[in-house]
Amino acid sequence: MAARRAPPANCPAAQSLNLELMQEFLFYFFAILTLVFGLLVVASPSRRNPAASVFFLVLTLVCLAGLFVLLHAFFLAAVQIIVYAGAVMVLFLFVIMFLNVQQESHRPRTGTRMALSVLIAGAIVALLSRALGAASASPAFPQPAVEGGTGPLGTVLFTEYVLPFEVISVLILVAIIGVVCLGKKELK
């Protein structure tokens, strides 16, 4: 991809091929891990403890960050790890510890519900891939070019997208107020 751009003279073609192979390997590595960990979040081996799910979710997010890097979205990869895998997941863990939820399923899972859920999720994936299949046939997508560094992203964010950015700040304020209102100790 990036390497495709006019290779310098001292860089043999084999090296670029290696890079490409490396990228391919990394893609499959991260992609498969993402999906496996994602599956483990949903169908956690330890049913009793949601903390296990959190653990797998963190791993999923980290693998996703890897994919982001492969897509040259470096800033987002960092954000993904710092904000998501860092802050958000800690929040989840904190709440799980705080609530100390031990219960879970004295009722058995019903087969129909399980089957329905799988069916629906499968159908959605099938519909998505249908559209993707139709899209991949068309050559509408040019070669990738974009670099998602902090600089360019920041520029766009603070010029073109400054309004949504500011709206987000209001949104975070709302979230703060909301958390305080919902979480405050009971007034007498």
Place this chain on the structure above:
Amino acid sequence: MSQTFPWFILFLPLGAAVLITLFTHERRELSARLSIAAVVVSFWLSVLLFTDPRAADPGLTLSVNWLNVGGLSVDFGLLLDRLSLLMLLVVTAVAGAIHIYSYEYMRSDRSFSAYFAALSFFTFAMLGVVLSDNFLQMFMFWELVGVSSYLLIGFWHDRPAAADAGKKAFLTNRVGDAGFLAGIILLWAMLGSVNFDFLAQKLAEDPRRLGAFSTVAGLLIFCGAMAKSAQVPLHVWLPDAMEGPTPVSALIHAATMVAAGVFMLCRVFFLFGATPQWPAGLTWLDGISALEVIAWIGGITALMAAVIAIQQNDIKRILAYSTLSQLGYMVMAVGLGGRTSAMYHLTTHAFFKSLLFLGAGAVIYRLHHEQDIWRMGALRHKMPLTFGTFLLATLALCGVPPLSGYFSKDALLGRAYEQNVPLFLLGLFTAALTTFYMFRLIFVAFLGRPRSPHIEEVREVPGVMVLPMLFLAVPAALLGFWAVNHYLAEQFSSIPPEPVPPWYEQVFAPFQHLPLVAFLGLGAIACGFFAAWGIYGKASKDPLPEKLGGLARAMRNRFYFDELYARIIAVTQELLADFADWFDRWILAGVGVRGAHGTTEFFARLLRLVQTGNLRTYAILFGAGVVILLYALLTR
């Protein structure tokens, strides 16, 4: 004066209603007087307007622009012509009498003021229907009539039955109105206006303008009339609506609300001129015109209601079914193209039927809300004035010459005879039944011996109630001589009508015009009367049947078939009536409103499957929804 009077006539009752609601709610007497004054003034103005020669010919439209948006321009207009003037007079006269009557009848009620506010509001709405010059405006008032009738029928808060009856009336009307609204929108979409004159003109220029929708549009509009004028199968609300106070029944179910449908059909008669055409898919109905459907629905209503009336024991219900039956007559007449005779019968019926209701109200008032005729009896001497007017109205209803009903019914049957003989025979049979059940009512409730201990204490109702009855008795008796049909014919028919003959000739005019019809009509009355007498007259110890008793016996001895006749009538009609009642109760009402409980249960059960309250079920349904939507949108 013809420029301003109509506005006053229309808005005075509204003014009274608003004033009462906002300001004088606490002062009962004042509220009632305000309301009465408003309607009496309206009546007086109507009389003045009616006698003003400039008002009626060629008609007058007063309008202010109301809406002007996006290709729809609608005026708020008052249309004055002979049709609306006549109707104005009828409505304000009957409403006036009933307002005054209510002053006494409702005196002990807690919500006296609210009652009068509602009554005035109803009058306003009804006058609005009469005066409207376009469909949209008429529909608004039409619905207001529905709303105010809901208030009036369900007036007695503490009776759940009243609430149900009001709801049923409103809901049934709403069914018809849905069709009416669809018809209006269809007309608007196809012809570009909702104004009566404009539409009439357009359709006169080219009757095929509505294309495949000509018949459908007519029938959709008729849906509205079908509900308001309580035609089968939307008649179910009217008998139940007797839960309202009796003056309300007199107002709504005699002269105004139920007449609105017939009036509307006459007003928009221009819709029915085109040759029948049906849209694709319904072409197998080709050849059936809207008018034919209307006529048959009217005829069936007339017959069925009369048959049911025979089996009723509640005095108001008998009158209610009688109203249904008479409305069927009118609708039948419209369906046969006889607008004049329909309006004629509407006018006379308004007076004698409201008189009947007021008489019934007087009885109920004195008997402390006893409505079963088998717990009455011998009221003739206790309430002579009530009895006199009631009898007069009964005779008028039966069509005994020279009372008003005789003329209008004859005009109506004559029309049927000329147009459609099966319907004529049906009408004739109904006429006999009418006499039968009305005299059954008279014999049982007013004659005979007292059937309940309370009868002894009964006395005549106070003057405030008697006066309106006397007032209504005059037109009920004499209206026939004024020849409403001639008055209307000048507007409705292109041929200039013959000059009105002097009154003494008028009595015999039917016999000259269509002698067979007139004689058969009288024969039907006679049959009905004697049958009633044979079955119910005998059962009592009253002097009148006793005096005639010898004659009756002689008759029975001489004509052996008399008893047989009575038996046959008794048996077959009871069967018929039972069937009709069953049909009414289980098929029509069961599916409609009375089955509401069942329907509620049904939907509740369905909902329990979906709206389980369980978030996971919701999520699954949500997901399934997404799948369906995506599948539908993306794979086609």
Place this chain on the structure above:
Amino acid sequence: MNALLTLPEIAVVALGLGLLLLDLWTPPDQKRQLGYIAVAGLGLILAATFTLHGSNPQYAFGQIYVMDGLALFFKRFFLLGALFVLVMSTDFADRFPAGIGEYYALILFALAGMMWAASANDYSLLFVAIELITISFYVLNSFRRNQADSLEAGAKYLILGALASAFLVYGIAFVYGGSGTLSFHPTGPNSTDLSLSPIFQLGLAMVLVGLGFKIAAFPFQIWAPDVYQGSPTPTTAFLAIGSKAAGFVLLLRVLFSAAPDVATHWRPWWMAVCAITILYGNLGAVPQRNVKRLLGYSSIAHAGYMLLGVAAMSAAGAAAILYYLGGYLFTLAAAFTVICLAFRKSDTGDLAGLAGLHHRSPFLAATLTLAMVSLAGIPPLAGFFGKFLLLKAVVQRGITNPAYYWLVAVALFGIVVSLYFYLNVVRAIYWSKTRTETAPIEIPRLTRFSLYGCIAGMLYLGLLPNTFLNWAQEAVKALHLN
């Protein structure tokens, strides 16, 4: 870049911040006053919007923010709706365990979100505006956190709302993938034949899932009854008025402005969705015994009626939606204000609690009756005229496409059925015998005024539709429909 165009939103946010600050120094027994300040402030902002013009669209922040007739119409709509809701909340103040000051502020922030949504011309603004609304509602719904029902409503809205948001984001991703831009008006080589691009279609369909959730259209209506029932009454009112209208303005923009070809392509499905929504809402409301839940179902039905205007795909249809929303605003504000006052003690929302309302306060009873009559579409109230215009728009289409007549038939059927349950409410007021509460209701002055306003609005829109309808028609010119 004329960033000042977004001044109304900034003012609303500033008002919210001001309230939060004031709240710190207000003694607990005076907190109710904050509501009056908020009402006054919003009134001023509403009045100030009449100095703005929307006839020529103006853009800010690139093409992200647009100020045109449609945006202006909806901004005023949301401001007015929030005004009524705030008045309602002042009566509700003593029923919240947490601070009422925060409640007002959250309403204002949600309002700002709605106003931004009205101006959104870009999927990024659409997304953040919707999320601002949704997250505010997560809190507003569960604001009575000592009440299990309120929390349950909050949780249900939370999960299903987040699910809808996820679909929305995924949809935006694919729309972006298909068109190469987040703007509603893509330019460049990719912009042609978008209606044929499966990626774009997929994205749009998923965006519609998110919007369908907001307006509670079938098949995403499932949350509405539960959430309407459990939430605090002012929240329910705001959900019914503001959130739904925000969904509709975005739906109109996305469908007719951003993807008109695709919208036309999908016409039969609009008709199906519209018909089923009407039926579900109306039939579901039939067995209801709880007035707020009943209004939840009825709100589904009304969404269905308004979808008639979408299905008609004409300027007349879109204008009818706007008109309908106007009537709906006044009617629902009246209904919920009365419910707020009537259920002061018991607060169950059960129909039985309305028994004897006409003795406790004839004015409130009459107002609620009027509101029900208007919702049922009886003239001369606003509800009738809105339905009339919607049906008119559909019948007009029917001349060329007879399938529309079925839609008319379904809508009329729904209207007839709806009378049944609306009359149940009226019946509960006037005809029930068992009375749970008998104390007369005191109506604070401000509330009384707001009720007068609602009644006047209902009557005005029903009797003299001219002016408002002209506004609506002006507003939808922004969509360039014919």
Place this chain on the structure above:
Amino acid sequence: MIGLVHYLVVSALLFGLGVLGVLLQRNLLVTYMSLELMLNAANLALVAFSRFNRGLDGQVMVFFVITVAAAEVAVGLALIVALFRRKQTVGVDDLTDMKL
């Protein structure tokens, strides 16, 4: 050669897993985590499109999504905590007081 479609397939599968989790899980917390999975699937699609569309808009959108998701999680968890305090449960199936 790894192209756009590869990333989109991963994204679609991840999205499907998220949906499955929301439909299947009966612990509110895990349900909520599944929702995060769905958002992340969308993020992956956005980043991929952004790269192949030669524009930064998609990445900006991801930034917004992450921020919004953080806010949503905060509020959602607060709500779940409040719910737990009131009802001593975070089971999805225990929220069935309002139905029909």
